[in-house]
Amino acid sequence: MVISKDLLLKKGIDMAEEAFSQRTITCGGLTKADAGKKVVLNGWVHRDRNHGALHFINLRDRYGITQVVVDDDASKELQETAAKLRMEFCIAVVGVVRLRPDSMVNPDMATGEVEVKADSIEILSKCLPLPFMIDGEAEPNEDLRLKYRFLDLRTEGMQKRMKLRHEFVKAIRQYFYKTDFYEIETPTLIKSTPEGARDFLVPSRFYPGKFFALPQSPQLYKQILMVSGMDKYFQIARCYRDEDARGDRQLEFTQLDMEMSFVTRDDILAIMEEMFNEVFIKVMDTKLPEQFRRITYHDSMNTYGNDKPDLRFNIEIHDLNKLAVESTFALFNTTVANGGFVKGLCAPNTEGVSFSRKYIDALQDAAKIYGAQGLAWIKVGANNTLSGGVSKFFVGKEELIINEFNAKDGDLILMVAHENWKKCCTSMGAVRTKLGKELDLIKKGFEFCWIIDFPLFEFNEDENHWEAAHHMFSMPQSQYLDTLESDPGAVKGDLYDLVLNGYEVASGSIRIHDVELQKKIFRICNIDDATAQEKFGFLLDAFKFGPPPHGGIAPGIDRMVMIMAEETSIKEVIAFPKNTAACSPMDDSPSFVDSIQLEELHLKAIFPEKKKD
RNA sequence: GAGGGCGUAGCGAAGCUGGUUAUCGCGUCGGCCUGUCACGCCGAAGAUCGCGGGUUCGAUCCCCGUCGCUCUCGCCA
Structure with a gap:
């Protein structure tokens, strides 16, 4: 909805002196029915076609494009203003909607049956010559797009994908609100724990030498929320992993994190199937199978050669x-x-x-x-x-x-x-x-499947010990409980991945909720009891106070939207992504900081020696 | 850490078995234009062919190195 003068007046708000002619409708909103109405449009000059005495301007905003005409009977002032317009100038147009003559209707345009005859044009701000065209005709290289991301985001493709992402996340939230999940935020300054990827560290000003870590996922917090009796939790959570980027991987990414108490694997799978069914109807107008195919890890490897088969x-x-x-x-x-x-x-x-x-x-x-x-x-x-x-x-x-x-x-x-x-x-x-x-x-379309029965451990040849294939909090399947230590390689976990079109889009498990079993898993992964207590004491302590059986899953939002948008890079569905070299060309981060800042944090930068010939 | 691809005006591309005034489209600047919708027409400016070295009478082109981007392996529970 457009905020209009009418709305403010209705609420009894006195209008201050007008800063600019404020829109009464968007550039996507006009139809035949509006013919004859006086309107104000705000937007950007998408293209202009100056025929001398006749001048067409395609005016664009998030909602669409409307053709503005400066006729030959326009005032000299208006004609001069129109002549000054350049691409991407931000303008206000006051004018009257009129039907286009039959032969001038543009069937390729949503608003192609009408045009706005301008009575006046106000230049709200000018625009430099563009570093690249934003009409989507030729795609500039990605680094340039990232440097001028504010312009890149104006392109039709990026606008569409941002909308798709928004609709997707909105539909997810609607599902979880409806099904009585609590949306709970967990901290982003947390304790660094030794599992998984490299942590991003945040120095502590109060405690020299001590660091927070940014979460690789809210894993331990959501498990503790289950101990706390929250029962059904979800969150759209930002996660951070300091590893090399890829087409489908960024330093920071977004997960739909969810966890439930008193559930088995099949409960989680069913909830996800129901959620994705609902979301895909709403967002993609696509009916998914009510149940997704289930393939064991072993079968998937044998038949498709990986654990994320493309079943298309x-x-x-x-x-x-x-x-x-x-x-x-x-x-x-x-x-x-x-x-x-x-x-x-x-x-x-x-x-x-x-x-x-x-x-x-x-x-x-x-x-x-x-x-x-x-x-x-x-x-x-x-x-x-x-x-x-x-x-x-x-x-x-x-x-x-x-x-x-x-x-x-x-x-x-x-x-x-x-x-x-x-x-x-x-x-x-x-x-x-x-x-x-x-x-x-x-084939076109969406082929979901579950990969189940993953091995719980894999052997790390370099460090010569077993480690968790997924993470250390996943429950071994009950038939292996007696042989955990004697034959770790054979143990299958209560683990499940959701795969879509050849991408792993979610990963989850039923969790361990027994202190002794958890400690046993730590020991198999070469973490002794003392270290376990130091690193994961808060979780182990929580597990001494009546933890419920629980489990969950975490679909990757970026990857899902990427696939839905038929893209092959998650950068296409992230507003401000980092490049492959892990920096942001737009704001030039990361950057050096003032030495005073470092001192305050009790830090000193050590630079690697430059390579010699 | 390793490998592949790319790097030519602001942008997208062409050129190269080694010799060109380095080409085209978009954009920019100037002019013309009354129904366009990627408007059209006329004209102009704009490139040390990523950078350094080598081979050669001569290198945008071949070779070596280097930097940047990108894809992939490693890594990413």
Whole structure:
């Protein structure tokens, strides 16, 4: 709604002398029905087309674009003002709405049936020549966009994405308010704890040498809120991790953090399914399945080659150990004999794509990044024939491999042999993902799935001890409670990730609420009781006072909106993101500070030595 | 920490098996224009081809280094 003079008068507020002609309607608000009305528009000059005695101005604000006309009967003053206008000048237009002549209607414009004949134009502020065009025709490089983010945010694309993000968060809040969750804020100056990513530290002026940390997530606080009997909590929470940025990762990002008491895994999954169903109807006008597919971590790795499968296309990875020993390929034979793995997939014959040597080499490069030594390949021909690559090792076994994949003439079979199961899976997964994109197999839409039954621990080779695969507060599945210490690698946790279109968009678990079990997990992760008490004492203490069973999840807002906006970088859905080098070109942060500030904080900067030749 | 890609007027691009007056579109400045909607027309300004070095008679182009951005691996429970 526009704040209008009428509204102020209705409330009995005396108008001060007018600072400027204040809008009575927005640039997206006019329709045929408004013809004849006197209106005031405020906005930016999107484009102007000066025909001398006739002058058109496309005036833009958040709501749309309206054509303003300065006619040939305009006063000299008005004509002169109009001639001075340049792109992105901020102006006020007083005028009268009129219908456009039939032949002048612009069907591509929401307001294309009308125009505003200007009686006067007021320049509210001028604009320098633009560093880049904001009409979205050509996209300037990202660094420049970030430096002039205030202009970049004026573009149609950014305006749309900010709106989408707003609608998304609004719908989420509406769901949680309706379902009786409390929205509770947790601190952003917290205790640094040793799990997870590198912390951002905040020095304490009162306590020399002591630091707060910025939260990597509100994890421990939300668990304590459960101990406090809050029962159902959520928060749109900012989180901070001092690690290298990526397309889908920023130093600071936003999570929908939620936690519930007296629940099991399936309760959390059901709530999330219900929430996303409601939100996607509201925001995307899209009906999701009422239940999302569930895939175990093990199956996901085996079939899709990662723990965040893109289910929008259906290439599947096959276990080829049995088939491999039928071949005469020594690498396959020995890999299987040594307890290793052979896996493969079938790339469908695709019009316009030739499976050339060069093409296969590029696929091999993708596999090698994830640890494959090579990529074996076979071309499938007509009438159950094989050719090229390692086909000579499958002489007489053609039907075996062709039937395995139900392969057709022109298909390409790609295989990896590796001693290490995970590397075998992930390198095939990289090939699968690349094929999905390059063969244009990816269907439009939203394919959610749950990944469940993750291992609770993984072994850290560098530091030679077990650590939590997710985090140390997740509950082991009950059938492993007796073998936690004797066989940590086999333990599955009550963990779940939500995956959408190949991205991990949420991660959660049922939590431990038993002090002794929690301590046991700490010990397996090489944290002794004394350290545990020092770092996590507040949580352990809380758990001595009747903690309820509880669990939760935390969907990433940025990633979700990115996918909904069909973008591949979360920077596109964050108003003021950092660049890859972890700084903000607009405000030039981080920056040096005054030495007095450092002294106050009892800090001294130590600069790394410059590299010598 | 490692690898790939990119770097040419304010912006987006072209050029290069080594020789050009370095090209085009948008924007900017000046002029013309009565129905445009990426308005049109005429004219002008604007580039040490990221930076440093090398090869060469000659480098925007080839080589080495360096800086910046970007994507990826590591890292990110």
